[in-house]
Amino acid sequence: MTPLLPKAHLHLHLMGSIRPSTYAELGGEAAFPERYGSWEEFVAAYRATKDVLRRPDDLHRLVVELVADSAADGAVWTEVSISPSGRHRALTGSDEATMEIVCDAVTAAGAPGGVVVGIDRERDAADPDRMALLAAAWAGRGVVGLGIAGDETAPIAPFGRAAEVAHDAGLLVVPHSGELCGPESIREDLRVVRPDRLMHGVRAVEDPELVRELADRGITLDVGISSNVALGVVPDLASHPLPDLVRAGVPCSVNADDTLLFGTGLAHEYELARRLGLTDAELAAVARASVVGSAAPASVREVLRP
Ligand SMILES: [Zn+2]
Numbered sequence: 001m002t003p004l005l006p007k008a009h010l011h012l013h014l015m016g017s018i019r020p021s022t023y024a025e026l027g028g029e030a031a032f033p034e035r036y037g038s039w040e041e042f043v044a045a046y047r048a049t050k051d052v053l054r055r056p057d058d059l060h061r062l063v064v065e066l067v068a069d070s071a072a073d074g075a076v077w078t079e080v081s082i083s084p085s086g087r088h089r090a091l092t093g094s095d096e097a098t099m100e101i102v103c104d105a106v107t108a109a110g111a112p113g114g115v116v117v118g119i120d121r122e123r124d125a126a127d128p129d130r131m132a133l134l135a136a137a138w139a140g141r142g143v144v145g146l147g148i149a150g151d152e153t154a155p156i157a158p159f160g161r162a163a164e165v166a167h168d169a170g171l172l173v174v175p176h177s178g179e180l181c182g183p184e185s186i187r188e189d190l191r192v193v194r195p196d197r198l199m200h201g202v203r204a205v206e207d208p209e210l211v212r213e214l215a216d217r218g219i220t221l222d223v224g225i226s227s228n229v230a231l232g233v234v235p236d237l238a239s240h241p242l243p244d245l246v247r248a249g250v251p252c253s254v255n256a257d258d259t260l261l262f263g264t265g266l267a268h269e270y271e272l273a274r275r276l277g278l279t280d281a282e283l284a285a286v287a288r289a290s291v292v293g294s295a296a297p298a299s300v301r302e303v304l305r306p
């Protein structure tokens with residue numbers, strides 16, 4: 001029954017989630033390890049996937065396939081994270097052109113979804129509001145959220161105003177937090193950007209008071225089980241804290257994060273959650289939390305009706 005649970009796929013990066021056959025067809029040659037030796041090794045692998053992009057049409061194709069694959073795994077709603085600056089800008093000519101391609105592609109995919117515009121904590125520090133202004137300009141035209149990704153040890157403080165711009169535009173603010181850094185860093189992210197959800201957030205489990213706060217405030221954690229294992233955030237699958245977080249009442253979604261780089265998919269992540277011991281009722285609660293915490297419109301949320 002697991003793949004049939006109506007669920008939302010919320011933590012999914014476009015360039016880490018190229019369909020394997022498409023990656024090969026576009027000339028991608030890298031093989032991806034089961035475990036990455038370091039964060040730097042992972043980031044290098046992530047950046048290298050952009051080498052396969054030759055034409056703006058390639059970008060369109062990747063988005064369409066990603067949303068379609070997510071829907072085939074049971075997602076009634078998919079949020080695609082994309083960082084428009086850097087290589088995409090060189091490919092399409094401008095951030096505006098990138099947004100047009102990506103938002104068009106989500107609409108063309110034939111399954112409901114939206115775009116999360118990502119800030120890179122290091123790369124975008126020199127111009128910290130730029131991505132938020134871009135995201136706000138595309139609110140209502142496909143963009144549903146502002147993400148913050150990259151090295152969590154880089155300061156969050158410069159992005160406080162960007163988060164306010166996003167909140168004011170009605171976008172969800174969904175930073176990566178509690179993956180590389182622990183509870184103190186999560187607390188700072190909560191203060192500085194007032195997030196609606198946290199991508200990962202799993203290291204909150206190190207601090208029971210913080211776990212209670214996340215549960216009380218209903219802040220959803222967009223967990224990636226395979227991702228956490230591959231990057232050594234947890235020593236092995238059996239040690240993953242998802243069951244503890246769910247049983248403490250924290251809303252959790254499960255997600256691929258990067259389907260290509262971690263060799264996973266949405267349905268597989270639900271299988272892993274089951275392997276961690278989540279009951280049918282707990283899996284259903286995870287699926288429900290993913291839809292509740294998403295930016296999906298009322299027409300999609302109909303699936304929550306008993
Ligand atoms: Zn991520």
